[in-house]
Amino acid sequence: MKLTNEIWGFFASVRLAIFTLCSLALTSIIGTVIPQNKPDSWYVETYGPATAQFFQVLDIPDMYGSWWFLILLGLLCANLIICSIDRFPTTWRLMTINQLAVHPDRLQGMDLRQEWSLPSPVGESAGQLSAALAKAGWKPASREIETGTLLFAGKGGWSRIGVYVVHISILVIFVGAIIGNILGFKGTVMLPEGESTTRIFAFNSSEPIDLGFEILCDSFTVDYYPNGMPKEYASVLTVRENGKEILKQTIEVNQPLTYRGITFYQSSYQAYKDFIVSIVIAPEKIGKVFTIPYQQEMEWPEQNIRFGVVNAEGMGDRVTRIKIWMKHGEQPASTFWVENGKDAAIPSADKTIAVSAKQMFATGLQVAKDPGVWLVYLGCCLMLIGLYVSFFVSHQRLWLLLRPDKGGTGTSILLAGASNKNQTGFARSFTRLADRLRG
Structure with a gap:
């Protein structure tokens, strides 16, 4: 034992x-x-x-x-x-004790106390003081004792459980973290433009994790500062299930996409030496998008077009201008420069060919599933509430002892008070209330 x-x-x-x-x-x-x-x-x-x-x-x-x-x-x-x-x-x-059972002698020993007299008898004075306490926001209760009447009013008794709310909040956070650790995962995927995947790889593991749906990177854009440093970047992602588009969203840093409890965060990117070339033939408005390696020829046989990226200008990994070689049917081949991501119109016989080109990127996504995150959020909210109650709300108690004065016609009053915290603030409130009760 x-x-x-x-x-x-x-x-x-x-x-x-x-x-x-x-x-x-x-x-x-x-x-x-x-x-x-x-x-x-x-x-x-x-x-x-x-x-x-x-x-x-x-x-x-x-x-x-x-x-x-x-x-x-x-x-x-x-x-x-x-x-x-x-x-x-x-x-x-302490919260549920009968405060009216206190011995009158104990009130005389309290640090906060004031005494005064009223000319009315005890019963009438008790009614007046009870009404004044109620008007001031207190809920008084009374008990007849041998020497007179005892009134009690309290506030904030429940504040004593604030520390236990904090304890519970910590346990709730731990439970949420455990659930997230067991049932959730964190991983990453590098997804090139125009490609999709149904799997990602968890950190510190070579085993792929099946998402249960397909995530497609439609496009990736990046803006730069004048010195060539990346300013901001974003990806357009599409969620598909059974070949059907479910959701499309542009994500940026701190603006993720969430689907079926799995969140995709924009975290990085990778520049490729490949290029995405879009060709549209007018007036028929026939178009197609190609992914073409640098300095390699590609053919669009249906439209009898051959083309390739023969040169590129830029700063570091950033491409600013792209030089394209193109031959349409029996027309002479032509070369022209296109600003990265911009269009150029090329006349060819009785047609106009609109060509746009951009450097190809892969978007780096951090992927996380945390089914316990809502418990963590709940625990944090409970902690804030518990800390506020523990530090800023106190259990305040007031006693009023009413006894007949020496002449027997008036009432001698003793007001005593106590608080479990913030003694200085309660002392000021106690003084103001005593002045109010004196009338």
Whole structure:
């Protein structure tokens, strides 16, 4: 029995809570400083073989899923649960205790108290003071005692459970994180323009994950600063199931696409040496889009057109102008420059050929499924509510002891008050209320 009490006391102790919270905070710094979920070779190249092996033993590359980090989280959860169970009965008694059962002598010893007299008898004075308290936002109750009448009014008794709301919120967040870790995934995919996929690859795993639907990159655009640095970029994605288009959306950084609980984030891109060339023949308005490698010839046999990208100008990976060679039927071949992503109209016999060309890109998408995220959001909301209640709402109590004065015709009044927190603020409120009750 003694051992059981000691174990219970250990898990209910504040010292364990401080130890686990400090340990989690300090070890989280490690997970921030040392990049997570990199290939093993990266740690060997960056830190050396001995340090990389030490990291593997302690699961540092996946620290937040390591055995020792999960043990710390388990200790914190056990501490919160047992601490709450151990202390809640006392808190409940403080919330539900009959405050009218207080002994009158105890009121005389309270720090906050004021005394005055009213000329009316005790019964009439009790009615007047009860009405004044109700008007001030208090709900008084009364009890007849041997020496007179005792009034009590309280506010914010429920605020004592604020700390338990915080405890519950942490547990809810942990449950949401566990659900997300077990049933969810995080991965990535590099998707070229015009191509689609039904699978992505999870971080630190070579096994593909089936999405259950098809995601297509219709197009990718990127804007640059004058110095050639990328300014912003976006992808147009289409979701298809059984060959049918379900959803189309343009995504940018911080503006993802979500479908069936799976979210696609715009994270990176890759420039290719291939080009996307669009050809439209007027007046028939016959058109087709081609993907063509650099300096290779391609043919559109139905329209007897041959063409190719023979040169390109740009800065770094960025292409600004594209030189195209084209021959239509028996017409002489021609070469012309096209601004990247812009059109050029080429006359050919009795037709006009509109040609546009752009550099081809692949969009880099981070893909995440986290079915526990709503529990995490709920836990965060509960935590904010619990912290607000714990720090800014107090359990305020007022007692009014009414006794006949020495002459027997008037009433001697003792007002006493107490608050479990924010004593200075309550003292000011107490003084204002006393002045109001004096009339």
